[in-house]
Amino acid sequence: MGRPRAFDEATAVASAAALFASRAYDGISVDDLVNHLGVHRNSLYQTFGSKRGLYLRALRWHLDEQVRPALRRNATFDNGLDFLLLAATERAPADPEVATEITRILAEFDEALTAPATSALLGDHLRARLSR
């Protein structure tokens, strides 16, 4: 019961993931999220608890719905590693939960490919990101 949500939670998480993949965590304000998602400030806090809560939800969604499926199918990642890359370099050192997620997914990369292949893949995507 109660008033129904005016936004789709899954859509909001996906949209947040796209935004978090584009700039550093501290470079994205809650106002930016509000504008980009079209969801009002209070709804975000009620649904996700905090900016960090939304970030973690978005990161896990990115890994579960974009990275892992591509890894299983041995498909290409296209731009689909940007969030992972940014989280690994910028956020993991500052947030233990992010570090845990990144460490886990990289272990899965090592298992599916090899450690050198994982490093090469990360390096390639880092460089590709510079040309975009």
Next chain:
Amino acid sequence: MGRPRAFDEATAVASAAALFASRAYDGISVDDLVNHLGVHRNSLYQTFGSKRGLYLRALRWHLDEQVRPALRRNATFDNGLDFLLLAATERAPADPEVATEITRILAEFDEALTAPATSALLGDHLRARLSR
């Protein structure tokens, strides 16, 4: 003439480079820099113009004094790629001058090594950074 400086500019730049290598640009406040360098706020602004001015000075110092010498000697980089790595993933997309510096140094890497070797090197250091 005039009052002499109470701090060494080169030392301040090196110290700023160490700090900028540790966290994202927006995660480092001018107060952080003031505390870490032991140089007072106004002296930083008088000498470097702005936070971004100091960042660019520190990045160029890092590349000129730490990265390029090691690249010429074919030596190991140890932790000496952290600032480059962070600048490439986090700052280059937001700051054209940073992007220029990063593009240039990576071209030098490609020349000294090969493009795949550069990617592998970057990927390896990205992963090594996670375990520190």
Next chain:
DNA sequence: CCCGTTGTTGACTGATCGTTCCTAAACTCG
């Protein structure tokens, strides 16, 4: 010795940060 110049110092500015409060609106159930 005093004047011009440069550096130091700490208080201060408006803007923006993440987060919260409160009221109104939209729904379900009785």
Next chain:
DNA sequence: CGAGTTTAGGAACGATCAGTCAACAACGGG
């Protein structure tokens, strides 16, 4: 058509941000 519950919406919070201002201190040259 209320009563109860959940969300939307906008205004507001204290904290912190990058950057500035004006008074004072330390030097060199005349």
